[in-house]
Amino acid sequence: MVRMLFSVPLSVFLILFYTMVFVLTLFAPEDFLAVAFDSGGVTVPFIMALGIGFAAVRSDKHAEDE
Numbered sequence: 633m634v635r636m637l638f639s640v641p642l643s644v645f646l647i648l649f650y651t652m653v654f655v656l657t658l659f660a661p662e663d664f665l666a667v668a669f670d671s672g673g674v675t676v677p678f679i680m681a682l683g684i685g686f687a688a689v690r691s692d693k694h695a696e697d698e
Contacts, residue, residue: 633686 635645657665 633683636683636687636690 634640635642657668660668
């Protein structure tokens with residue numbers, strides 16, 4: 633939602649957050665890495681539905697693009 637509100641390119645967020653994830657994996661126990669990366673797939677449908685709903689109620693010219 634922040635990306636849509638401030639018109640920030642998706643690539644900026646992907647680079648930022650993937651960098652943070654891989655840096656944090658250096659500090660996590662190896663036993664948790666597979667579970668941590670696999671559990672991210674559970675939230676994808678929820679986040680996509682939230683983004684679609686948010687884009688649908690926007691009334692600016694870029695709402696359809698989001």
